[in-house]
Amino acid sequence: GAGVSQSPSNKVTEKGKDVELRCDPISGHTALYWYRQRLGQGLEFLIYFQGNSAPDKSGLPSDRFSAERTGESVSTLTIQRTQQEDSAVYLCASSFRSGVDTQYFGPGTRLTVL
């Protein structure tokens, strides 16, 4: 596709359930990022994938959060045993490996934990 896509666009879940969020980056982009944005806040870095290198997981808030990426394509962010404080918009971005590294964002997944 032309841009970064994310699914689902909205997810409502009950506390304690697991959720899986998906990101399809722009074709040819080797870098992929996940961010969290709580209501009225800026973006909070979660995890970064660059090609076949080990991902930078330094932003993951707890071991309930994990992410995988298949090669240089789709990524899934998994949140286990969701808590109400996990409610936020989860944004995915991708960029070329080199150069300016401008990150292009998807529309986000709005997660609501009841």
Add this chain to the structure above:
Amino acid sequence: AQKITQTQPGMFVQEKEAVTLDCTYDTSDQSYGLFWYKQPSSGEMIFLIYQGSYDEQNATEGRYSLNFQKARKSANLVISASQLGDSAMYFCAMRDKAGNNRKLIWGLGTSLAVNP
């Protein structure tokens, strides 16, 4: 530690007028990059403009320009001839070049409202 500061939580501007959104940054790196993104109510983060720390010219992209003052560590966004569609949140961000990481450090944003 690297940090981005946006001191204006909200701004108002009259349609067709120019507006400046402030951004200051803190870094010990000599090489860094600064970005501005727009986030309308739909939620998508839209890239607007980029300034590299070694760029001698201020970046411009259509109605957007970046007033880069390196000594003052400021990278203000100037929007000329505001339009109603410019009403949105605006975020300033800096590329973190720690190691091989290229994650962005974000400010808290400025909400811009364009009045007709």
